[in-house]
Amino acid sequence: MILQSSVQAVSTAASVGWRKFLRPAIFRDTVMLPSLGFATLILLWWIIATFFSTLLPTPLQALADNWEYISNPFFRRGVGDLGIGWLLLASLRRVFTGFLLGSLVAIPIGFWIGTSKHAMLAINPIVQILRPVSPVAWLPIALAVFNQANPSAIYVxxxxxxxxTVINTAVGVSSVPKDYINVAQVLEMPRWRQLYKVILPASLPYIFTGLRISLGIAWLVIVAVEMLTGGIGIGFFIWDEWNRLSLSSIFLAILVIGLTGLIMDWLLIKLQQAVTHRPVQQT
Incomplete structure (x- = not known):
């Protein structure tokens, strides 16, 4: 009886979920309108490739040219002759290494700036000067220091x-209501406990916003860096295919980069929801 009741409950929940998904408004917003947008983009691509350019492949031609990459993304045929899946993993490894190291440094600095006026006056000018610097401008310095492509890419x-992450963390920490701090002080809560129990939970939405922006920037930067440093990666793949005038492969790489960035942002949103227990508006 218990098993039968459980099966009925799961079946009922699934039925309710499908009925909710198939409601006209939800189906329109989640399926029809996105599909219309993608169809318009593909149609525009087809028009440009057919009537305005002799080099650009049509969508069907690009699909045919890239079918081997799509059907077997993890092939190995020798040194440098790898499927696009291996190239993507190499780029992701660099991105996550640099991003995690940056987060471990940026969040404490943001807390320091947000809780100390003297730290803000000392560090904020440095942040404002270095923040607008082009990411590629750091590459020659990294190559001079590390003398290797992989650690240089991670450093950039x-x-x-x-x-x-520094700026958003500092804004979040400084925006914690003073009433929260006053209550913690009345309870004679130690400073470290105030940071852990009061300031950190209240500033988490700001911190995750900074992390999402930083991860997006990191994923943008790795393509340009790999184009300049070479080696194995999705960025060097684009440059190598351009040298071969294989524009079909470049379109495939663009699609892979976009989908990967979308998935990474979605995973970070899910992590934020799990940590903060609050819904997150996707933009």
């Missing part, structure tokens, strides 16, 4: 993923 990701 690290340095460019700092600023958004």
């Amino acid at each position: 990701i690290f340095i460019t993923s700092l600023w958004s």
